[in-house]
Amino acid sequence: MKSWKSILTVLVVSSATIGMQASPAAAATHPKLGCKFASGTMKWQDATTTSGYAAAAKNAIEAWNSTSTQFNINKTTSGANIRVANGNFGNTWKGLQFVGITLDTSQEVPTCNSTGTWRTTMVTWWNDYHTQHYAPSKRQAIMVHEIGHALGLAHVAAPSGSSCSKVTVMDIAIDRWYDKCGFWKPRPGDIAGANEIY
Numbered sequence: 590m591k592s593w594k595s596i597l598t599v600l601v602v603s604s605a606t607i608g609m610q611a612s613p614a615a616a617a618t619h620p621k622l623g624c625k626f627a628s629g630t631m632k633w634q635d636a637t638t639t640s641g642y643a644a645a646a647k648n649a650i651e652a653w654n655s656t657s658t659q660f661n662i663n664k665t666t667s668g669a670n671i672r673v674a675n676g677n678f679g680n681t682w683k684g685l686q687f688v689g690i691t692l693d694t695s696q697e698v699p700t701c702n703s704t705g706t707w708r709t710t711m712v713t714w715w716n717d718y719h720t721q722h723y724a725p726s727k728r729q730a731i732m733v734h735e736i737g738h739a740l741g742l743a744h745v746a747a748p749s750g751s752s753c754s755k756v757t758v759m760d761i762a763i764d765r766w767y768d769k770c771g772f773w774k775p776r777p778g779d780i781a782g783a784n785e786i787y
C-alpha cells in the first residue's frame with residue numbers, strides 16, 4: 590500500500606524528494622497514512638539496547654502524551670501497539686538512507702486491514718548508524734516523528750527557508766529542521782493532525 594519512501598525520515602536534504610510523491614493524503618493540511626490504531630488507549634514497549642536510547646524513547650512517548658490529544662500511550666512489557674527500538678541498519682538499507690523508520694514486525698512496510706487499523710505492532714526504529722552520536726534531544730525529535738507515523742501521520746515537507754514556526758515534527762527532513770529550529774516535541778500542526786485521527 591505504502592512505499593518505503595512514505596515512512597522514512599531522510600538523512601540529507603538531497604534525498605528529500607524521494608518522499609514527496611503526490612498521494613491523495615498529501616493534499617491534506619495534515620497528511621495521513623490512512624492507517625491507525627483501533628483505540629486511543631495504546632501501549633508501548635521499550636526495545637532499546639542502551640540507557641541513552643531508553644531515555645529518549647520514554648521522553649518521546651511522554652512528549653506525545655503531554656499534548657492536548659485524545660489518546661494516551663501507556664508502557665507495557667507485552668502486547669504493545671508500538672515497540673520503540675534502535676538498531677544498526679547501516680549507512681543505507683534496501684537502498685535507502687534514513688535516521689529513523691517505522692516498520693511492521695516483519696520489517697516490512699506497515700499495512701492496515703479493511704477497517705483501517707494496523708495489522709501488526711508498529712516498530713519505530715532509530716538507525717544507530719546515524720543516530721548513535723546524536724544528542725538526547727535530537728534522538729527524541731526523531732522518535733517523536735516515528736511515533737507520529739505509528740499514530741497515522743504522514744510526512745509534511747516544508748520548503749527550505751520556511752520559518753521554524755511553520756515546520757512540524759512530521760517534516761520529512763526532521764533531522765535537518767531539528768538542527769535549524771531545535772524542537773523535539775510535537776508541534777501545533779502535528780497535534781492538530783493527531784486530533785483528526787483520534
Ligand SMILES: [Zn+2]
Nearest residue numbers: 596597598761
Ligand atoms: Zn518519516
